[in-house]
Amino acid sequence: MSRAPIWHPFTQHGLGEPIPLITHAQGAILHTADGRRIIDAISSWWVTTHGHCHPRIAAAIAAQAGRLDQLIFAGWTHEPAERLGAELVALVDAELGAAGGLPHVFFSDSGSTCVEVALKMALGFWANRGAARHRIVVMEHSYHGDTIGAMSVGARGVFNAAYAQLLFDVATIPFPAAGAEQACLNALEQACATQNPAAFLVEPLVLGAGGMLMYPPAVLGEMRQICARHGVLFIADEVMTGWGRTGTMLACSQAGIVPDILCLAKGLTGGSLPLAVTLASGAVFDAHYGEDRARMFYHSSSYTANPVACAAALANLAVWREEPVAERIAALAAHQAEGLAMLGALPGIANPRQCGTIIALDVTSTDAGYLSALAPRLMAQFRDADVLLRPLGNTVYVMPPYGITPGDLARVHQVIAQAVS
Numbered sequence: 262m263s264r265a266p267i268w269h270p271f272t273q274h275g276l277g278e279p280i281p282l283i284t285h286a287q288g289a290i291l292h293t294a295d296g297r298r299i300i301d302a303i304s305s306w307w308v309t310t311h312g313h314c315h316p317r318i319a320a321a322i323a324a325q326a327g328r329l330d331q332l333i334f335a336g337w338t339h340e341p342a343e344r345l346g347a348e349l350v351a352l353v354d355a356e357l358g359a360a361g362g363l364p365h366v367f368f369s370d371s372g373s374t375c376v377e378v379a380l381k382m383a384l385g386f387w388a389n390r391g392a393a394r395h396r397i398v399v400m401e402h403s404y405h406g407d408t409i410g411a412m413s414v415g416a417r418g419v420f421n422a423a424y425a426q427l428l429f430d431v432a433t434i435p436f437p438a439a440g441a442e443q444a445c446l447n448a449l450e451q452a453c454a455t456q457n458p459a460a461f462l463v464e465p466l467v468l469g470a471g472g473m474l475m476y477p478p479a480v481l482g483e484m485r486q487i488c489a490r491h492g493v494l495f496i497a498d499e500v501m502t503g504w505g506r507t508g509t510m511l512a513c514s515q516a517g518i519v520p521d522i523l524c525l526a527k528g529l530t531g532g533s534l535p536l537a538v539t540l541a542s543g544a545v546f547d548a549h550y551g552e553d554r555a556r557m558f559y560h561s562s563s564y565t566a567n568p569v570a571c572a573a574a575l576a577n578l579a580v581w582r583e584e585p586v587a588e589r590i591a592a593l594a595a596h597q598a599e600g601l602a603m604l605g606a607l608p609g610i611a612n613p614r615q616c617g618t619i620i621a622l623d624v625t626s627t628d629a630g631y632l633s634a635l636a637p638r639l640m641a642q643f644r645d646a647d648v649l650l651r652p653l654g655n656t657v658y659v660m661p662p663y664g665i666t667p668g669d670l671a672r673v674h675q676v677i678a679q680a681v682s
């Protein structure tokens with residue numbers, strides 16, 4: 262048992278599990294210090310979209326780092342942020358047919374912080390209007406990050422039990438599982454009608470950390486309508502689903518909806534540097550606007566809109582514009598469908614499912630004790646086979662960078678088939 266200086270996230274150091282040392286990466290491949298070639302089948306925790314070390318993004322980072330590395334963003338501004346803000350608003354308009362629906366961009370550093378910002382915007386919206394609305398409605402099995410506010414609006418479990426006393430209360434509606442969609446919608450309608458909520462916060466189409474749970478665009482569309490009818494702000498957390506994962510650049514576009522507040526992070530820089538944005542409607546911005554300093558939006562962090570991260574995001578947008586990203590996503594989705602058909606037919610597999618580039622399946626077991634130890638055992642098997650996969654409980658999923666080769670992807674599917682058999 263080593264007590265090394267580095268304390269890794271979501272890692273029980275007392276188990277002494279190996280922690281591979283990675284020296285460099287290209288595309289979907291990680292190279293270890295001892296010469297192994299690892300296939301990154303989860304995009305380094307859902308962030309790497311095109312592939313590791315995309316030359317265009319790497320070059321943009323290098324150039325910006327030598328020009329302007331950091332700037333206070335309260336009362337000062339710089340070109341990469343100005344350009345990125347304008348491009349993001351135009352992009353979201355085009356993707357969602359939003360026609361100016363989300364004209365304001367607030368920068369932060371991570372998925373958790375852009376969710377915190379969204380919650381504070383929603384609460385500020387009502388507070389500045391003098392309305393006593395502070396309850397947040399969320400969906401069962403949701404995940405929105407690991408800060409205290411983001412944990413409060415996420416599912417409760419072993420991972421936040423120690424902090425439960427500090428988490429604020431929310432109203433929770435059931436997940437719209439197949440056949441139970443109406444119960445979910447009814448619960449949302451009921452919560453909106455009786456609890457006077459400030460906002461409904463939801464992951465569109467796929468609940469990621471909750472187990473890659475998927476629901477249809479029509480349900481998302483109905484949820485948006487219910488919120489609109491009751492004047493409840495609709496916050497879409499596209500931190501994971503954004504940037505092509507569900508087959509379209511934004512999951513919301515598959516339901517034809519425009520949220521009041523939109524959270525984007527992970528793939529915003531192509532997965533190269535930490536950066537996040539919260540986009541807001543004119544009404545949300547206007548509630549904070551005026552000559553009264555007490556109404557301004559009180560949120561900042563040291564690295565808000567860091568110029569180097571903004572330059573990386575601009576390069577990512579250029580990759581989306583100028584490279585055949587949509588074609589790569591379509592090809593990946595088709596190859597994933599083939600792999601899922603093969604895996605779904607194996608004994609001991611339940612609920613094979615796909616949304617765009619993401620496939621997931623549940624490994625069944627009648628022995629709950631075994632089940633609890635399943636994820637780490639599978640993970641170790643995958644690691645020994647030089648594939649980076651990280652099951653969520655008994656759910657195995659594949660979410661690779663779009664540039665993964667068909668051969669490497671087939672290898673990932675094969676390794677899963679071997680491990681579960």
Ligand SMILES: *Cc1c(COP(=O)(O)O)cnc(C)c1O
Nearest residue numbers: 371372373404405406469500501
């Ligand atoms: C990962 C994730 C977050 C948190 O993002 P971090 O960058 O890890 O803080 C929030 N919401 C969703 C839906 C996520 O998948």
